[in-house]
Amino acid sequence: MASSSRRLQTKPVITCFKSVLLIYTFIFWITGVILLVVGIWGKVSLENYFSLLNEKATNVPFVLIGTGTVIILLGTFGCFATCRASAWMLKLYAMFLTLIFLVELVAAIVGFVFRHEIKNNFENNYEKTIKQYNSTGDYRSAAVDKIQNTLHCCGVTDYRDWKNTNYYSEKGFPKSCCKLENCSPQRDPDKVNNEGCFKKVMTVIEAEMGVVAGISFGVACFQLIGIFLAYCLSRAITNNQYEIV
Numbered sequence: 001m002a003s004s005s006r007r008l009q010t011k012p013v014i015t016c017f018k019s020v021l022l023i024y025t026f027i028f029w030i031t032g033v034i035l036l037v038v039g040i041w042g043k044v045s046l047e048n049y050f051s052l053l054n055e056k057a058t059n060v061p062f063v064l065i066g067t068g069t070v071i072i073l074l075g076t077f078g079c080f081a082t083c084r085a086s087a088w089m090l091k092l093y094a095m096f097l098t099l100i101f102l103v104e105l106v107a108a109i110v111g112f113v114f115r116h117e118i119k120n121n122f123e124n125n126y127e128k129t130i131k132q133y134n135s136t137g138d139y140r141s142a143a144v145d146k147i148q149n150t151l152h153c154c155g156v157t158d159y160r161d162w163k164n165t166n167y168y169s170e171k172g173f174p175k176s177c178c179k180l181e182n183c184s185p186q187r188d189p190d191k192v193n194n195e196g197c198f199k200k201v202m203t204v205i206e207a208e209m210g211v212v213a214g215i216s217f218g219v220a221c222f223q224l225i226g227i228f229l230a231y232c233l234s235r236a237i238t239n240n241q242y243e244i245v
Helices: 002-045 057-084 087-113 115-131 139-151 159-164 166-171 198-240
Strands: none
Touching (some): 002 198, 057 087, 057 198, 087 198, 115 139, 115 198, 159 166
């Protein structure tokens, strides 16, 4: 009788855990959708900036897209495991959540530690791209044009950066340096944007990457709640041999 009474008393607790975990899993699934959207947005919005970093940096949006997709699939699995009240599935769910949390934590630490290296890498590549501007017609020259058009800037630190390039000696300033939309490239400084691009670019990157980092950090911390809930429900089911008929 004592064992039966104890089991009856435990059922409401387990039901409560299940309800809370289902709500959490749904919200967790939504965060996966958010990360997926942020990754796609980063690929479209920050592509010009990533293209002027090293090749590994261009994979950052794909990492977010992949993480979002994994979270969506994992959230679906977690919902199924909770509804089934399967102890081993819940433990597996908690293990996957822990693994993703650790990966995101390591990625955040690496990004923070190497943030200055990323900044220097961008400046060096930007300067190198200007010196080799339009020599091969590659995507980096196009990225420079898009940045200069969008931010209304010219050169790395200012428009004089262009004066040491082959393109300037042959054709003058590129059209993307012009203050007016349809002006012709020429060497007159009054016709071009005097302000350099590097500071403006870093301001944009820091602001937009701050949004990405904030969302990623929030998702990582949110996973700790899921790990705790999944573990507690799994343990309660195991200890009390709870079954759904």
